[in-house]
Amino acid sequence: MTVQQLPLSDIQVLDFSTLLPGPVCSLLLVEAGAEVIKIEKPVGGDDMRSYNPKSDADSGNFVILNRGKKSLALDLKQQESIDLIYELVKTCDVVIEQFRPGVMDRLHLGFDTLKKINPRLIYCSITGYGQTGPMAQVAAHDLNYLAQAGLLSLVGDKTKSPNLPPALIADIAGGAYPAFMNILLALRQRDLTNEAIHLDIAMSENLFTFMYWGISNRDLLKKSPNYSDDLVTGGTPRYQIYPTSDQRFIAAAPLEDKFWTLFCDLIQLPSELRSADASAIDVTEKVAEIFSSQPSAYWLSLFEGKDVCCNLVLNLDEAMTSDHFIKRSVFHHFVKDGQQQMTALPIPIAPQLRGSAKIVPYPRLGSDNSEFLK
DSSP states (O other): OOGGGSTTTTOEEEEOOOSSHHHHHHHHHHHTTOEEEEEEOTTTOSGGGGOSSBSSSSBHHHHHHSTTOEEEEOOTTSHHHHHHHHHHHHHOSEEEEOSOTTHHHHTTOSHHHHHHHOTTOEEEEEESSOSSSTTTTOOOOHHHHHHHTTOGGGSBOTTOOBOOOSSOHIIIIIIIHHHHHHHHHHHHHHHHHOOOEEEEEETTGGGGGGGHHHHHHHHHHSSOOOTTSSTTTTSSTTSEEEEOTTSOEEEEOOOSHHHHHHHHHHHTOOGGGSSTTSOHHHHHHHHHHHHTTSOHHHHHHHHTTSOSOEEEOOOHHHHHTOHHHHHTTTTOOEEEETTEEEEOOOOSSOGGGSOOOSEEEOOOTTTTHHHHOO
16 A cells, blocks of 8 residues: 555644644554644654653654654744744644643634634644633643543552552543544545534543443442442452462453353352352452462463453563464554664554555654755
8 A cells, every 4th residue: 555545645734732642643643644744842842752761862752652753843932933834734634732722822823813724724622621611721641630530430459549540541542542533523524514623622521431331320320430349340250350379460351141150160169159149259359369379370271262251461571472462463563763663653543544664763853844944
């Protein structure tokens, strides 16, 4: 597949975003063929460039998040920079920004200003709490959005104290992915109406989708779900993480009866604990005791080829080198940083819809200024 055949090969994006949500969104766009011009401050650029560890000149985080993009370093407090942005907006299709509400307006780069220059512009604003509402100007990060949406209350330990989640869920699942999806929808809508659209992507409210079961339970049971009292939050022995005798962990999720029955047979759970009337706490403790009696290799061998929904909790290196993901070519793309080469970030775009180049560079700060400042 050539670049000209990619679904977004005729789309140009001006990306004012930094750090994670916007850059992941524009990474998806560039991998599908769009030209993404990253607008950065002249000194230091995107703050993510300074993070550790460094790949070469820049943070490894920045390198893999900005594969294939261009960098235009501009001081947005200077009129000549604003004038250049206005020229680019005339022909671009999408603007992405994630400042607090009002900042782009003060820079004279707000939606109402830019749509006068380009009446077909797709303008995507990514924020924590949205463009309106009493929390619109509140400073926050991923953890705060999880807390505000109630999701953090469902991730805890036996003390029912909330735990730090292992991923920046709000930034990517609540911000980047909805932004990408809505930009594609907006481009299609523009085909029908020929009009500009302002997308208001609020990371915190997009988290409620992940709590579909919690919302249902709240409405029907008239109480808010908490950690350890529901199907997927530790309230059943059928959905738990069990330690083994060699300090590894088995993720066990034999939820359905057919899986649970076979699981109980294999681990030889006493019959009195298989009853529907048995205490969930007692059953969980017994299953944990059984798992702790043998090393992980024993359990993997016992479960091999059996439909019990159990597997070993892998570390990242084990996961990235596992036979399944290798054969699926999940890590067969790379990003070049000078003389170094890093694994490209796997993205949820079908191979037929993304560029075929396996090794793609990332932009050094201002590397494309000469192209746009001619």
